[in-house]
Amino acid sequence: MITWLIRRLFQAALVLLSMTVLVFIGVNVIGNPVDIMISPEATQDVRQRAIEALGFDQPLWRQYLTFMGNALQGDIGNSYVYNQPAFDIILQRLPATLELALVALFLSVVIGIPLGLYAGLYPDNLLSKAIMAFSILGFSLPTFWVGLMMIMVFTVMLGWLPSIGRGETVEVLGMRWSFLTWDGIQHLILPALNLSLYKISMVMRLTRAGVRETISKDFVKFARAKGLSPRRIILVHVLKNIMIPVVTVIGLGFGGTIAFAVVTESVFAWPGMGKLIIDSINVLDRPMIVAYLMMIVIIFVTINLIVDLIYTTLDPRVRLETQE
Amino acid sequence: MNPVLSVENLSVAFGAVSAIEEVNLSVHRGEFLGLVGESGSGKSVTGFSIMKLLDEPGHITGGRILFNGRDLAQQSEPGMRRLRGKRIAMIFQDPMMTLNPVLRIDTQMVETVLAHDKVSRREAWERARDALGMVGIPSPEERLAAYPHEFSGGMRQRVAIAIAMLHRPDLIIADEPTTALDVTIQAQILSEVQKLAQGSGTAMIWITHDLSVVAGLAQRLAVMYAGRVVETGPTEDVLDRTLHPYSLGLIRSVPSRNSRGQRLFQIPGMPMATGRRPQGCPFHPRCDRATAACLEMPAEREITRGHVTRCHHPETSLKGEKVA
């Protein structure tokens, strides 16, 4: 088990490292950074001094090392726009995005799994067919459009829910959370539903497919032959079998959800990392872009590692292999 | 003495397609009945119908299934659940598929006990342990905590047998239980089962496509072809004084009955695909005794005591030689 863990950590570190190289090349090499940092009107002399000061005259690999050295200390440079350390700004905005993504995750599990279970057990039902039709819409409709429509219906036409920004927050564990206040929840519902729509559809379809496949398996028939109650068969025999792929997909998709929050945050003006990155790209605030990408990759790799760990505890067949 | 199970004129269809028709079978206490037939003959469907475990769109279209006097065909599902695993048990073909791979052996055995008897967990566990010991599994306490994939094929089937015997049922239906196992293991399992059944007076229906497997063990044989029972009777009678040309063909096809150097015997023609049946006797296209009379379905006739067949021309061999 330990060897397996070390091997996975090593793989994760490798991915992280290659990402930093890509990010570095993409941001600091493509598109002449000199012209961006230094005003084109500056004299040759000023230019030369600026180049030396910013280290652009160094060979690339040395620039990269300097970059990595600074990065490991948490310094990725100051944002051009905010004139503060980019990484700090990202950290400030992280809780908002995290909250949105976590609530979306919660919704996808709480709505997706029961509905998928129902659709799998009673596939010819009218309700099941409606659920499956809804799921097709859920993953094919562009999220941003659904968000716009939500705003139009619930804010403009009905006036039930607010559409912009985050509600009141409460500080817990050093970070600000909004789901603990009623105002916060009101602001949270629409964006969280919007973000989770795709995931809900995926989870519904996956659960349904899992149920359909498992129900026809011999061990379910055998369980019936033993005289077990249908409730036990579904909740223990069937559910445990489909949980593994479902959990994997949900877990691995969490990183994607955090990344995709970019769209929802833009539609609802949610003050998270996502909106920040879009604005930064539009004004070419390079340190900010770098900081965001680094943060995302770190989150991503961590999530993958955790999901792998959970997977091994859930599936006894895999567990034995890792003990080799 | 009344039979434990008496199937009378049972007919089952899948949607509009007939699977078995007018099947008559009976088993007495402690008796071993071999149900023989090729794929598509309806033997497994018969077994599942008795347990009322047919998959949709399978349904009983006629006949009675008298178990200890009660007609199971009319029995409600909750009533069937009470019987399954307790009074009638089933053993399936592939033990890897019949045991749930993500649940431990003790879970799967204890739940069977608890489904029918109100006892403590501890007592249920002890019964499971004793059952494993009875089928010849060494150190049952440790094996109980294991998962199915940690067992070999033969061991898994023993576990399935132990589960079937947990409540000392009146009848066990075994659907090709040794087909997926090595030949040597097959012999072991066969003798174990025979010993157990004799010890507890359990009646047994052993479904197989391999005549040689049941020839030594069964007291009575029933042969099925294209959804009908074509011959039933005491084993020696069926083997040595065969009435139906198909049964005769089956017996002659067994390679061990062949002399060295002679061509292996084959029943001419192709086996029946499920659902498409010729007019009249289903075997007539392949039968060398066929006459115009065979375009009418033959009725079941008792030729000698306990020896029944469905044929217009019993008592002649497959090559036209008259036998008694």
Add this chain to the structure above:
Amino acid sequence: MTGITDPQSDALARSRAQWAAPQADDGSLLRDFLRQFTRSGLAVGALVVFTSIVLAAVFAPVLAPQNPYDLMQLDIMDGRLSPGSQGYTGTTFWLGTDDQGRDLLSGILYGLRISLLVGAGSALIAAVVGTAVGLVAAYAGGRTETLLMRLVDLQLSFPTILTALMILAVLGKGIFNVMLALIIVEWAIYARTARASAMSERRREYVEAAESLALPRWRIVFRHILPNCMPALIVIATIQIASAIAFEATLSFLGLGVPITEPSLGLLISNGYRYMLAGDYWTSFFPGVALLITIVSINLVGDHLRDVLNPRMER
């Protein structure tokens, strides 16, 4: 067969002859496919809808009442008119106008062109590239295969929006850049499918036979293996086209996609967004509906195609 038979029974002889021979397979593959496909009225309807959309986009210059990018045709006095109103010059704006006086119907027709071009174009190019990579990997084997497949895994596990963001952040906006980003996001799924298909085909006997004839490798791949991978690839390509169109719309909405001079439906929606809150819903709504119909119809066709072409693929 010899034996006791009734020489006068024709019925018996006929019955025996009919049941003696195994039943032959009838009909061509294509006819079978068409028959199965047309079984779903919904899919056929969706196909009709999608074809009409494509035709509308192709013939946009003919169908559109005005060319919304010809500044000479615009009149600011026609700005922000509601659907069905008459303009200054007498033309009826069936779907209303935006703030510049551009007819929304025309805008949608021209926008469809961009959306379809970018979406379908990138999906098809990605299909070619990805399939090629997958087949190469399957046939080359060894280290090449492992390396390529690792790359595929990496690409597939990375969030698509992030990949696109990174590429567009570096390269900037523009149709070509967007297509490039989409291709890079999409190629991997084809590679994985093609390789898996090729791997299973490779074990079949007909490939062994071809290899034993010493046919050149590329020929075996192209003429024998590729046709058998096609069903799975077609299904994926269809669904990918829909998702590419949606993705481009999302990127354009975020301001990272196509330029304002050649707006796709996504950009139209984005531009119209601010008027929506003021009550002029049509500037955002109708392009959205057009996008929706396009995407959903493609998905319905793709869904049914998957059921028909590969019943083993679980929904």
